Amino acid sequence: MPGRGLHHITAVSANMSRNMAFYTGVLGLRLVKRTVAHEDPGAHHLFYGGRTGAPGTLLSFFSWSGATAGLRGAGEAEQIDFSVGPDSLSWWEARLAAASIGSRRERSSFGEDSLVLADPDGTPLALVASSVPDDMRWEHPEIPAECRIHGVGGLILNVRSMPEMAAILVDVLGFSELARAGGQVALAAHPNSGGRICLREAGVKTRGRAGAGTVHHVAFRARDAFDQARMAERLRSHFGIAVNPGKDRSYYQSIHFRGPDGTLIEIATDGPGFLIDEDLDVLGERLVLPAFLEPRRGELEDLLPPLQGAPGDEEGEDP
DSSP, X not given: OOOOOEEEEEEEESOHHHHHIIIIIISOOEEEEEEEETTEEEEEEEEEESSSOOTTSEEEEEEOTTOOBOBOXXXXXXXXXXXXXXXXXHHHHHHHHHTTOOOEEEEOTTSOEEEXXXXXXXXXXXXXXXXXXOOSOOOBTTBOTTTSEEEEEEEEEEESOHHHHHHHHHHTSOOEEEEEETTEEEEESOSSTTOEEEEEEOTTOOBOBOOBTSEEEEEEEESSHHHHHHHHHHHHHHHOOOOOOOEEOSSEEEEEEEOTTOOEEXXXXXXXXXXXXXXXXXXXXXXXXXXXXXXXXXXXXXXXXOOTTOTTOTTOOOO
């Protein structure tokens, strides 16, 4: 089964204006979609990525205003990696320091030099110096081309059931195992953005708890609905795992299941993508609602917390 990789990662933020300032202003990502959570339309759902918001380049956030910090444990993502230019870490150290953001040097799960940090909600991140192609293709006026983020480098996932989760990644989600060492398994689906994941053995570590600074769910790619259905059948027949009924998320079709440790996992189709309701040059500049919520636009615009400094809003809004 050919490799597909990550589609997107969705985390939780307690303050979306602060979150947006960090990811677009400091890290230089593009806000590619401003929408709402379908099941909780009083909460923003923001997607960050590259120029087009292609699958594999995406990190998104639910706004849980005032949420307390979550707890990372078994079944939770430990760290989200971004790939950057191979000689850019010193430049990033200086940029982060200037923004009063702490960082430290470490070796990544794949043996590369990296810079470990956290976003304003405490979400663990790393900038990994790698040769991953620039799949973002997004310029930021303050970030030199050789230093900008090239894509989502991967994810570290805490697990207790290492053999079963690794088997699901290989047999269903299209990854190949690269190496095992020190309680970790490194896997890859392809060499581009969103192509890598590392499982880290959590031992007796307690189950995680969702909240600000934690990953809500991890989404993997399916080419289309037919491909997605084949993956769901393989989960059922090989692992005895049933998936939730499919949902139309406007920009992709999704199904969900729980991994062996309770990890919420989504399988999302590559299409139709983010260009179905906005032109490329203005992605993320306005609030876009799914069709079933459009009649409630006035109500939701009053209910949603304002986004200070959102793209397309020249004067900004009050925090």
